[in-house]
Structures are given as structure tokens and as C-alpha cells.
Amino acid sequence: MASITAGVATSHVPAIGAALDNGKAGEAYWAPIFAGYDASKAWIAAEKPDVVILVYNDHASAFSLELIPTFAIGCAAQFAPADEGWGPRPVPIVEGHPELAGHLAEQLILDEFDMTIVNNMDVDHGLTVPLSLLFGQPDAWPCKVIPLAVNVVQYPPPTGHRCFNLGKAIRKAVESFPQDLKVVVFGTGGMSHQLQGPRAGLINRDFDIAFLDTLVSDPATQAKVPHIDYVREAGSEAIELVMWLVMRGALNDQVREVHRFYHVPASNTAVGHLILENRD
Amino acid sequence: MAENPFKDIPGTTLFDAEQSRLGYHLNMFCMSLMKAANRDAFKADEGAYLDRFPMTPAQKQSVLDRDWNGMLALGGNIYFTAKIAATDGLSFQQIAAKMSGVSQPEYAQMMLDGGRSVEGNRSKKDKH
Numbered sequence: 001m002a003s004i005t006a007g008v009a010t011s012h013v014p015a016i017g018a019a020l021d022n023g024k025a026g027e028a029y030w031a032p033i034f035a036g037y038d039a040s041k042a043w044i045a046a047e048k049p050d051v052v053i054l055v056y057n058d059h060a061s062a063f064s065l066e067l068i069p070t071f072a073i074g075c076a077a078q079f080a081p082a083d084e085g086w087g088p089r090p091v092p093i094v095e096g097h098p099e100l101a102g103h104l105a106e107q108l109i110l111d112e113f114d115m116t117i118v119n120n121m122d123v124d125h126g127l128t129v130p131l132s133l134l135f136g137q138p139d140a141w142p143c144k145v146i147p148l149a150v151n152v153v154q155y156p157p158p159t160g161h162r163c164f165n166l167g168k169a170i171r172k173a174v175e176s177f178p179q180d181l182k183v184v185v186f187g188t189g190g191m192s193h194q195l196q197g198p199r200a201g202l203i204n205r206d207f208d209i210a211f212l213d214t215l216v217s218d219p220a221t222q223a224k225v226p227h228i229d230y231v232r233e234a235g236s237e238a239i240e241l242v243m244w245l246v247m248r249g250a251l252n253d254q255v256r257e258v259h260r261f262y263h264v265p266a267s268n269t270a271v272g273h274l275i276l277e278n279r280d
Numbered sequence: 281m282a283e284n285p286f287k288d289i290p291g292t293t294l295f296d297a298e299q300s301r302l303g304y305h306l307n308m309f310c311m312s313l314m315k316a317a318n319r320d321a322f323k324a325d326e327g328a329y330l331d332r333f334p335m336t337p338a339q340k341q342s343v344l345d346r347d348w349n350g351m352l353a354l355g356g357n358i359y360f361t362a363k364i365a366a367t368d369g370l371s372f373q374q375i376a377a378k379m380s381g382v383s384q385p386e387y388a389q390m391m392l393d394g395g396r397s398v399e400g401n402r403s404k405k406d407k408h
Contacts, residue, residue: 064360268372
């Protein structure tokens with residue numbers, strides 16, 4: 001039987017990917033950010049997940065305004081890194097897990113989460129930067145990846161509560177899959193940041209730390225926080241943090257916080273990162 | 281109908297259904313810049329390239345003027361308008377600086393110092 005053993009949350013700032021790809025990871029600006037993931041790389045090398053379900057958002061790469069799925073699950077065998085305007089990132093092709101992804105799509109829809117099924121999709125920095133942060137620069141990603149894209153571009157994204165419950169449904173669906181697979185769920189995006197308008201550059205460290213604390217210890221309460229609070233307190237793009245609730249919903253009520261990292265800034269954004277293991 | 285609380289947040293345009301409808305063709309123009317051949321055509325003759333899209337004259341002018349806040353007001357979404365910046369060879373920080381009315385070094389220093397504070401920036405009522 002497949003099971004979810006742990007969750008990872010991380011920001012997915014594009015400039016982090018660019019720094020790595022352009023050999024700048026050792027520079028004074030970037031080194032502290034990558035150092036925050038050293039323990040994570042060791043942890044995931046020991047954890048050895050067979051599959052990562054990676055919750056992220058597309059940034060007008062695979063989805064324009066022609067089609068805006070609220071929740072989309074990638075069921076293909078492979079996903080190519082997207083060309084985001086300056087050529088695709090030089091990272092490995094992402095190998096999917098079509099059997100588990102198809103099972104998840106079926107079970108989630110029967111559980112009343114009406115997923116959009118995607119059989120052909122390029123994946124942008126929202127998906128590949130978290131892989132780079134956890135796995136570094138390998139010739140091939142060491143596990144299969146199921147992309148789960150959430151709309152956070154056009155308001156409204158799904159509510160935090162809906163995301164949290166989707167995580168719970170994902171767990172049920174994974175646990176009904178007959179193969180023995182170790183699954184880790186990634187929730188990505190955030191933390192505080194605003195990329196647009198005269199208020200660009202907003203960072204709210206207090207909000208971010210409180211979010212990290214509450215997400216770990218009392219996720220049901222965090223799930224009730226409305227969109228307006230994220231936007232007003234932590235910036236228009238901080239609304240991405242609802243995606244962390246999908247990851248949290250897929251774990252036990254009680255979790256063990258294995259690792260935490262918080263850093264300001266990476267370009268325009270506060271970087272946050274958690275590793276949570278299920279506690280029996 | 282109750283007042284939209286998002287409209288009370290200073291310096292912020294929520295990209296909602298209304299903005300998406302207003303900005304559809306502006307954003308689809310931006311999306312076209314994902315292809316190198318289109319970027320070349322745009323750079324060769326910006327006005328002629330924009331005329332391929334059923335955008336309003338104000339939207340076209342905002343692109344020609346690189347009026348980043350103007351584009352947002354006319355329905356642009358930052359993830360889409362950022363593709364114009366990429367075509368121009370500008371970093372995200374450079375357009376963030378322009379949108380917030382400071383120089384790029386000033387903006388970069390603000391970020392290094394911990395970013396823009398939320399104090400005084402939560403509500404238009406905070407602004408005097």
C-alpha cells in the first residue's frame with residue numbers, strides 16, 4: 001500500500017533557480033539561502049521518496065487566460081521544463097507517475113474534488129525550483145513527480161479550507177493505491193511577497209512566522225484564514241500560501257517539525273521552508 | 281453589496297474576473313512573447329505588432345510607454361506583463377522599482393533591509 005510519510009513546504013522564487021543555473025549559488029547574496037536547504041538535501045536523500053506530489057502554481061507558462069483550472073493534476077509520463085521567455089531551465093525532464101496520478105484523479109473526483117486532468121503540460125519554476133532546492137543539480141530527478149497545479153493567478157484561488165481538505169482527500173486516495181510507494185507531498189509558493197504596483201516589495205516577517213507556527217501546530221485554524229488577510233498583511237502574491245495547506249492536510253494532525261528555514265530576501269520575496277514528518 | 285475589502289489595500293490591484301475581462305487581450309499579447317519569433321517581431325516594430333491584438337488604444341499606449349502600473353490598471357496581470365520586462369532584458373526587481381517609484385538600487389536596498397513594512401500599508405485609511 002502507498003503511504004504519505006512527510007511533507008515539505010518551500011517558496012519557489014524564480015531567481016533562486018536562475019542563481020543556481022547561472023553558477024551564482026556561492027555568491028554572498030545567495031549562499032545563505034542555499035545553506036538553509038543543506039539539511040533538507042540530506043534529509044530527502046535518506047527519506048528516498050518514490051513519488052513526490054508537488055503542489056505549485058503555474059505562472060502564465062502552461063496556462064494562459066484561455067484556461068484557468070482551479071486544481072489540475074498532471075497524469076503524463078513526462079513533463080518538460082517550460083520556456084518562460086529566456087529558454088527552459090537546464091534541469092532534467094520531470095518523470096511523472098501516470099498510474100498513481102490517474103488513481104488520484106479518479107478517487108479525488110469521486111470524493112467530490114473536481115480535478116482537471118492534464119496529459120500534456122510543461123512545468124515552470126513553480127515546480128522545478130523546489131526540486132532544485134531539495135535535490136540539487138542531478139542528471140535525473142531521483143523520484144517520480146506528480147504535478148498538482150493550483151490557480152492563484154486570477155482571484156479567487158481556492159480557499160485555505162478547500163486546500164486543506166484536498167490534502168486530506170489526497171491522503172485517502174494515496175492510501176488506497178495498491179503498490180508499495182513512499183510518497184512525500186510538497187506545498188510550494190509564498191511566503192510574504194508582492195510583485196505588483198506601488199506596494200511591491202512588501203514583506204511581513206511576523207505574519208510569516210505566525211503562519212509557520214500555526215500551520216504546524218493548528219492547521220485547521222490556519223485553514224480558516226480568509227484570502228483578504230494574506231493579501232492585506234503579506235502581499236498580493238502571498239496568497240500562494242494556501243497551497244501549503246494542501247500539503248499540511250495530507251499529514252497527520254500531529255507532526256514532527258524536522259527542519260525550518262526563513263530568510264529575507266530572495267529577490268522580492270521572503271523564503272520559508274519546513275519539513276514535517278508524520279508522528280504516529 | 282458590501283464594499284470590496286481588497287479595494288481598500290493601497291498600491292494593489294486584485295486580478296479578479298473584472299480585471300481579467302478588461303485585460304484579456306493585453307495579457308494574451310504578453311503571452312505571445314513566450315515565443316522567440318514573436319519577441320523579435322515585437323522588437324522590430326512595437327506598434328505594428330500590438331496592432332495584431334484587439335487591445336484598446338490606452339492599453340497599447342501603456343505598453344509602448346512601459347507604464348507598468350498603467351498596464352495593471354487596464355487589466356494587465358503582473359505574471360503576464362513581466363514577459364514584456366523579460367523581452368526588454370529587465371529583471372523583476374527593475375520593474376518592481378519602477379512600479380513603486382524608486383530607483384533599482386533603492387529598491388534592492390529596501391529588500392535587503394527586510395522589505396517594505398506592512399505598517400501604514402494595510403489600508404488606504406492608514407495613508408494620509
